[in-house]
Amino acid sequence: MTKPPDQPPPDHLDRFNPALLRLMPRDAQVVLEAGCSAGRLGAAYLPFNPTCRYIGIEVDPVAASMAQSRLGHVVEGDVEAVRREDLPLGPDEKVDVVVYGNVLEHLRAPSRLLESHAGWLADDGMVLASILNVQHWSILAKLLNGQWPYQDEGLPDHGQLRFFTLDTIRELFTNAGLIVHDITPRPFTPKGFSDFQQAIEPTLAALNIDSARFATQAGALQYVVRAGRARAPRRLCINALTRKPIGGINDVRINLPLQFQATIPGTQVSVQSASSKGIVFPPCPEGGQVLVWQRPILTRSQSTQILRQMIKKKTVLVVEFDDHPEPFSEIAAHDYLTFRAAHAIQTSTEPLAALLRQWNPEVAVFPNCVSDLPPPRLQRRSAADETVIFFGALNRENDWASIMPALNAVLADMADLRVRVDVVHDRAFFDALITPHKRFTATCPYAQYLEQLRNADIALLPLVDTAFNRVKSDLKFIEAGAQGTAVLASPVVYGNTVQPGVTGLIYTSTAAFAENLRALITSPDLRRRLADAAYRYVANERLLSQHYRRRQEWYKHLLTNRVPLTAALRRRVTELF
Template sequence: MSPSWERLLEAIPADARSIVEFGCGKGELARRHQSINPHCTYLGVEADWEAAREAARFCDRVWVGKADSIDDRLFGEVWGNIDCIIYNGVLAFLDDPASLLKRHAAGLKSEGVAIADLPNFQYWQVLQGLFRGNWEDEATDNPLWGKCRQVLTFDRLPQLFENSGLQVFEIHPEGEATPAWQEFWQAIALLVKEWQLDAEKFARQTQVSRYIVRAIKSSQLPRKLLVQTLLISTIASDTVRVYQPDRLLKTIPGVRTLSQVQSADLRSARPDEAKVFIWQRDRWDLQNAIEKQRTLLRFGYLTIAEIDDDPRFWKEHLEHDFIVFRSCHCIQTSTEPLADFLRQFNPHVKIFPNQVLALPDQRVYDDEAPATLFFGAINREADWKPLMEVINRVLEEFGDRVRATIIYDRRFYDALTTPHKTFEPLCDYDRYHEILHECDLSILPLNDTEFNRMKSDLKFIECAKHGVAVLASPTVYERSIIDGETGLLYRSLEDFEVKFKQLIDRASWRRKLAQNAYEWVKRNRLLCQHYRQRYHWYLEMYDRLPELTRDLRDRVPQIFQLN
């Protein structure tokens, strides 16, 4: 997928129920989006017959033709209620894109979004080619430039959409200051000065090969919101708790997200934005809390503490009376038991359960391969140790019919007596999921402790996403797993042994459990079904900022006392 297609993917509303893409190519954008939002109706239009035939594998329906030649009536009842229309590199090649946009605006529902990938005719390669007289053939890396019928520049883009009743709320530039651009700039800088051009603006715009434009069908621009997160590390739950929710939040018109590690730049906020600052898994003493929160209050932020594990695991929280949670306006967390514990420090607690960003295609299993057991978790020795004798006995009984893949936990790996095992050290998020996708079954043990009861069911939904059947403890997982339908629960060592053997021995039944779990996640636990809850809660809390600040003053008056 090209960089511009990646940007288009990130711009599509993640919960759109109906999408029309003009210039859908072979359907790659449709395929990628439907992994995030498989419940949408995705319609495509493509001028190239062969490409359209490929696209039909991923779109619900595809029409062959140019964007301006397709009769709007072909879209049927969806017309007038479309959530998103995408112009994937087609507008600049039309005779009258303004008329097309005006016509298509009628197809969007109120608050619907139009997204367009448009070439920039101020791009340095285009200008260089014009000077040479052969730009359409030799000067650019895209042979389609020469077929453009519209000369589109940054200053013209808003008018193109707004004349059609669409409000432009974002223009994202694609490009950078490459060494080749630097050479161009050195050669032309004298002319820029001589012509009295704005040098900074000219430099910025000539770096851009294309713009991704987003516009909304509305009489006014959307409300602006900045969600800024500070992480203390990137080895815990950063992907699931921060980066993935941020990715979908910024598909909402008016929303910007910004995540930084260890230090945050408060100058990133704009005057017209509602500002939310999230402390992800941070730990302070009282003096730190006073200094940090005073600064954020002065800048007008709503402050939120984010935590997805029992905070008593970290001694700093115990030693400093959970000041992180008391000194923020509110808290967001992952489970009800954890929320219930946190409410004693701050009553404004919201639960955002962990979810799955995207589903891969359903697994195609290798009937000839042995079953692969997966185990990959941190700090679980107390939970798996009581099971190890049974695990080894069962693995010995099945011999080379089963192998084990272990991530990170070296002690678990070393405790396995089977020779059919592999070990992967602590790896990144993508590698973790790559390995998980090749496995067949997983054990998810959690002892019934207060600490464990606060954990989420993330391990189960990750396994379900990849077609991996699970055998899990009732602690945490009985809230999600339908025993015997979407997975198995064990309640004793004897129960564990019987069900572990069944999962290895009965491949078709194991795969049916995994398929049911996959479908359950598809219906219930995709992030696209839940991310707007964060958006609405952030705005609600921000609108209550005076009230929440009064509550904060009562909890931690030291923040408001003069030195």
């Protein structure tokens, strides 16, 4: 990356379209953004997929310079004049995604460029574009008054050379040899739109124009297009029911994996809270769908009703469960119907999967991952600075009680070294600390939790050896590694992932805990070395972009085998049929 330019680019060149970001496949190896402006879209995308080679083309020199500092590969020039050999691509290298953010309508020959770029795509490559809609009601209203006012920004702007409607957008992509997967309107309908609709309704009726279709098309300020060289796979509908959010578990296990899967053409996702009233999921045009239900507790009467609905709607029920079921007494009280009455179970660790298979053999393991990787921490505290220790967990007193005396002893011995403890969630842990240098944050949004973790130097990860803990995941180490924070962890769970002395420190006794903690407090170089190695491990092994397609393939497998899975379910719970 190069140094940003001294002169900032114009504001309208330093933005990005979040609708494009939401659709960009998270595992693309090469992305080409034609008209990348100042590189904001690429800068927002790369944390999801840091190994991607993101290439930009930009004609504005100031914006191109800024984009170069953010993306690393930018060609300054007119997108219609830049040739393939001008780009940092190998002779036979293909592009996975080409992106046009409000660019095609500003070109002299958009069809020719689109056809040319389509030839650079991999067989399963994708084109994403946002295109301004000339049929927007604000343009129509001005035309009826004989006006066509160009603007610096907006519709139309001074640089716009081509004008598209929904139908002509489809023609543009089809004529370029691409198969349109979907075209999504981005509506902009302020108060005046409803008045316009009412006023024009008689004219629509007289011209035999469908008013509902017209309302959709006239309300769209722009369209977001997704197209490719190959046909989209058969539609897959994934719905999810989540528990009440606590910490970031809903994001890690449900929300973010589904957001990533929604980048795959043909995939429709919807997430709702299980506590909501009147839950209605969007219809699935091609029938079968998957319902992922996070930590339900199914009773006999409830299971009977749910199963009848599932079978009638050709739905596969997947129970998402990422903890030992022992503390959930209601699950055992209902003879483990939570697991037996599902087609399949998804979980986070192999030990937990082995436990759950005694009630249902169809279990898949999807390790917990982080969705995005922040930039490496270049600025770290020195020995003269305050050292921040982090602890963030819920209901873990049994895990930290044995190390608390040692922790307090170390804090007392090192009182002159300016050590502070930041605690998130666990008030009892905070109260047990014998130091004035401590700070407590109640249960907070996941982003805030990660921000505080990133601000720390050392993260404490204690787990005692119990049946419940042995099946837990190593998520807290993965989170700390992604944020560049060194860990001091128990061997339970973390001993399977942390390389002692390489990616973190492991303690096997309270004496070893105290010794390791002293070493971490007094040695910024040790903390940096451990944290940097953990960061590299997460970047190479535990990003969601490296794993999300495996979930997709498993869901497809379940739908393909829905009939035999339902037969097996009937045999498991004959009492419900």
